[in-house]
Amino acid sequence: MALHPAADWASLAAVQTTTRPESPSMSRPQTRIQQKNSETILQAALEVFSTYGFRGATLDQIAEVAGLSKPNLIYYFPSKEAMHQALLTRLLDTWLDPLRDLDPDGDPVAEILRYVRRKIELSRDYPRESRLFANEILQGAPRMQAAIAGDLKTLVDAKSAVLLSWMDEGRIARLPPQHLIFSIWALTQHYADFDTQVRAVLGDGHDPFAEAGDYLDTLFRKLLAP
Amino acid sequence: MALHPAADWASLAAVQTTTRPESPSMSRPQTRIQQKNSETILQAALEVFSTYGFRGATLDQIAEVAGLSKPNLIYYFPSKEAMHQALLTRLLDTWLDPLRDLDPDGDPVAEILRYVRRKIELSRDYPRESRLFANEILQGAPRMQAAIAGDLKTLVDAKSAVLLSWMDEGRIARLPPQHLIFSIWALTQHYADFDTQVRAVLGDGHDPFAEAGDYLDTLFRKLLAP
């Protein structure tokens, strides 16, 4: 008799700004149908949210893309809000993983270039996720404030310390570490978020992401050279 | 007896994807009241559109921000669409001006750094405009396709040629010129579009735009050095 079987409420706490009092922590089993349909719904929701933002997206549209009825969506997720939350939660991990992997014991330039490369690959392979994130931040991060000021800031602070130590050792140029990280985000996500513009300006016969990979490799090599 | 007195239809043609057949090109006079109110409305619309995107914005919200009644909005602009168009049209000029000013006869590095500085200032002083633009492109530029593939591409092509000639003369490093331009856009607009994130990560006691100005100056100096 469990309502909204697929919604993994426990995992939402991470992103939620206001804490829910209850969280029934219901029957976890997840049947195969549940697995499949909630995934279908999330993919459709990602498609629509990433294009129109939270307010601009409609359940009817998501239902159409998912090929399911509107009440069926609500069977799996209690609300539009919940779909959005589920997407954001999942997104944040994917997004931060590459930065987490920055190895303090590795070669500084190689580590940073590897991070840049992985971020470009994320932009190429998951542009909708990138746009979903961009939409959320553009709107002032109303549903991610906590995660940004919390997990994300903590991680950036930690990695900034690593960068600073590399700079102190003279292994890379001395630069404001946070802004260095911002520039990696800006440059890589630009190719996903502004894809339309990039392609229109480049015209035909270009592979934006391949070119971006080379260009950014050069850029950061020159920037980081002590 | 002119309806929608403030809407400057002639100027909209530039951005419009589908060409309007008529365009009455009505009485241009523009009374002081018209001037004031249409400006108030556009400011309010900018505020709301830039935050929620076109579909996420509502006339009621815009009316509330403008301090005017909803029918009064429609008295000045025939539709929500028209407000959006008016904003985009105005925006594009402001946005491209600094790039237009890139002087082929000036000192290459100085010219590019000046462009970067002006773009950062735009981000600092007109963040809403930047976000409006970002929102539009994120959604696939449904209302700016023509302008992007037209005016903007033309301008970028022209300036790319200038950059290439500078590279040929060995005055700046050889780089793909379009991507060089993209990186200027990405890095400068990031500070307006992702302001929330930037501030959350930096924490208190920072002046994001001032720091960005210095950082980007360094970045492009190193990047452009032959």
Added chain:
DNA sequence: GCGTTTCCTGACCATGTGGTCAAATTCCAA
């Protein structure tokens, strides 16, 4: 096969939304 749980949907509802309209009010030149 059968009872129970899971899954699905047509019909519906309250509210929000873009936009209209007739009438009221304000502005301004003669």
Added chain:
DNA sequence: TTGGAATTTGACCACATGGTCAGGAAACGC
């Protein structure tokens, strides 16, 4: 001061939207 034009708005409309609900259809354990 007054008459016509410009400006403003309350009331309204058709439609879209998020979400509900009662009941039907599959799926599953036995």
